[in-house]
Amino acid sequence: MLTRLRTAFAVAMLTVATYALAVESAGSHPDTYVVQKGDTLWDIAGRFLKKPWLWPEIWQANPQVANPHLIYPGDVLSLAYLDRVVAVEPGPREEAPIGAVPLSEIEPFLKNLRVTDAFEHLPYVVAFEDNRLRGSAGQAAYVKNLAGAAVGQRYAVVRPTVRYAMPRNTRDLLPSGRPTPGDGALWKEYVPPTDRNEFLGYELTQVNVGTITRVPAGSVEVATLTLEDSNGKEVRAGDRLIPVEPQPYDLQFFPHPPRELPTDVRVLAVADAIASGGPRDVIALSAGARDGFDNGTVVSLWRTSTKVNDRVTGGQTSRMDDRFSGAGVALPEEYAAHAMVFRTFDKVSYALVMDGVKPVRVGYSARHPDTE
Structure with missing residues (x-):
């Protein structure tokens, strides 16, 4: 394959x-x-x-x-x-x-990540065979609210992981979809203020796939899903189901500058990391199809101008410079890397960091690739 x-x-x-x-x-x-x-x-x-x-x-x-x-x-x-x-x-x-680009490095992300405006309506796993706490390949998961399911239908098991929002309201989620208690959003405070203040969507990570082997009947309210993916993650109660897409992403990419570039497009997250990444890492950007982004769009990523405390003439403070909001010395913007979009949703896009001179961090801004 x-x-x-x-x-x-x-x-x-x-x-x-x-x-x-x-x-x-x-x-x-x-x-x-x-x-x-x-x-x-x-x-x-x-x-x-x-x-x-x-x-x-x-x-x-x-x-x-x-x-x-x-x-x-x-x-x-x-x-x-x-x-x-x-x-x-x-x-x-x-x-x-x-x-x-090396497809092997982005294929897992092409298949396993998607963004949706809501997930609460999706059917979800309530239990596993033999009262197991987790489910894996070859085991049965019991799914609630899977109306109209038929034996033989295949579903992807997905998990809400992140709630994307601008500028400071991105949250990590539990498998149930609730915000992670005490997550602190520490690294998300790195995102500077922006005029684009809105909810952008929920990230769903695919953790497994399965086939319906039994549908609800009589007093039984759940459908039985036999899990298939031996390379997938363990399934948990609360994970959601969506139909398997036969071809969920493009196989062809056309590198090109953005047709238009809205202001305040930011790096929302770095896949499988907390705050920073480099070449061949996958990042989420706060722009999507509605903003003119499509697969192959290339942008340059920049550390935005920040202020630092002048420790000679300024006051004494223990605050980190990156979060220094008082009067201070403005620093120039700094180029970090190029990135190419490979999967686009309405308000969010996933991109692969292609090359760069320094790590890309959450909060960096996206510019035209020719920006110097």
């Missing part, structure tokens, strides 16, 4: 354009480059261009290549003139083609 997805991912359609004349080289470079195993199109372009996210424009400007969507280890890329037609010498075609 993963091999098939990788191949499909690499076959990324590119629109016909004549952008190559505007591409800037990153400085001196060899006349040719042989594609190596482990390279990605983003990485290769990053070595020779100032804007690595423009790699599609270089490959698409090559009319000599019968299929410019597939680049293989062993291909020889002509780099003599980055502002002219690029010639490619085919390699041996003995290995899988190379895509823009």
Whole structure:
């Protein structure tokens, strides 16, 4: 399955354009480059261009290549003139083609995370066979409020994990969906004030999948779901169910700048982390389809301007500079990384950090990728 997805991912359609004349080289470079195993199109372009996210424009400007969507280890890329037609010498075609980003690193997030406006109406797990406290592959979970279910139907078991809101109201959730007591929201206080003050949605994490093996009948009020995913997490009482989507995400990505960029787009969270992440980490952004974001949108991420206490002329304080709100010395904004959106919802998007010079933190702002 993963091999098939990788191949499909690499076959990324590119629109016909004549952008190559505007591409800037990153400085001196060899006349040719042989594609190596482990390279990605983003990485290769990053070595020779100032804007690595423009790699599609270089490959698409090559009319000599019968299929410019597939680049293989062993291909020889002509780099003599980055502002002219690029010639490619085919390699041996003995290995899988190379895509823009390593699919294996984002596939779990493509499948396992989604954002919804509400989850309380979803059917939920109430118990497990033999009075177990948790459920795993091969075991039965009993589900309440699964009206109209039929034997053989497959469902994904999901868990509400985060309530996203701007600017300071993001909360960690228990499996029941209630806020985690005493979570403190310490790292979320790092998000600076913003004009976009609203609820953005609930994150649901897929923990397992299962098949309905028995439906409610007589005095029995629950449906029986046999869990299947041996690589999934243990299922808990309170976890919710949604129908399995046959293809929940795109297999093709077209790196491009945002069609429009609303103000105050922030990093809401870093997947599987508390406050910061680096290349190949997945982040949540506070903009989605309604804001013009779609799969392939590339942004640059910046640490916003903050104030620090002047310890020479200012007052004495023990407050951390990052949360210093009094009169102080304003610092410049700092570039951190580029990120590419790979899954979009109405108000929230997930993006993969592609490259950077420093860690990306919760609260950093998203800018046009050309911002310097």
